[in-house]
Every structure is written in C-alpha cells, then in structure tokens.
Amino acid sequence: MKTIPLIFVLFLIFTVSPSTEAQIPSPSVTEEEVRQFMDQYRERFMKMDLDAYMALFLKDAVENRALPYADIREAYQRTIARSRSIVYQLKIHAVQTYARSAFVSGRYRIIQVFKKDGREKVYKGNIQYDLVRENSSLKIREINYGRDD
Secondary structure (H helix, E strand, O other): OOHHHHHHHHHHHHHHOOOOOOOOOOOOOOHHHHHHHHHHHHHHHHHOOHHHHHOOEEEEEEEOOOEEHHHHHHHHHHHHHHEEEEEEEEEEEEEEEOOOEEEEEEEEEEEEEEOOOOOEEEEEEEEEEEEEEEOOEEEEEEEEEOOOO
C-alpha cells in the first residue's frame, strides 16, 4: 500500500512541477537607450534608407494622430525620392521613461535639398515621440509634430 502514495507523489512531481526556466522581465526603458534610439532615428533618415528607417516604426504606428503606417511609409518614400540630401537636427527637451515605453519631446529642424534643382527647404517645429519596447528594441508607436510658419 505504500507504493501507491509514492507513485502518486512522483506523478505530481513530474506533471505539476513549476518551470525551471526563470521568467526574466525586460528591463525598464532608460534615458540613455532613448537617446541612442533617437540618434539612430536621425541617422537612418539622413541616410535616406527607407526600409531601415521604417523598421523603427511599429506596424500600427500613427503620425499626427491620423496617418497610419502605410501612409507614413508612402510619404517618406516620396520625400526620399525627391531628395538629394536630408539633414535632420533634433533638440530633445524632455525624456520620460516608463517600464516598457518612453515619451520624448523636443524641436526638429530638417533641411531638405531637392534632386531636381538643388533648392533647399527648411522645416522646423515642435515634435513628440511615443516609443514602446517591442521585444528587445524601441519602436515608434506615435509621432506628432507641427511646423513653424
């Protein structure tokens, strides 16, 4: 009769035992990580590599509270196709970090040189980024900006 309880205990051990793999939570987003991401964002835009640049956006990202990912991609594709060069300057005013996200606000200045005639156009204004960690890297969930007149 003592074998029945032993078999039952062994059954419980092998079928109900907790996982031996520890669940390691991803670390909180840091300001340094956000600043590195923003540098990467600027660099990819200035290199005019659309695929590398758009890889920084979530597939459900939104621009200016209205433009979905597909339209964002199309707009940047047109911008890059018409540009000889793009210079992107960003002055970060504030970075707020959370466990899996961050909020960045600042001012941007873009100098676009057109392929067709070499003419320059300057865009500038306030900008805000809502970033979120996806797997191990940050991505843009939402970007909102205005333009100075």
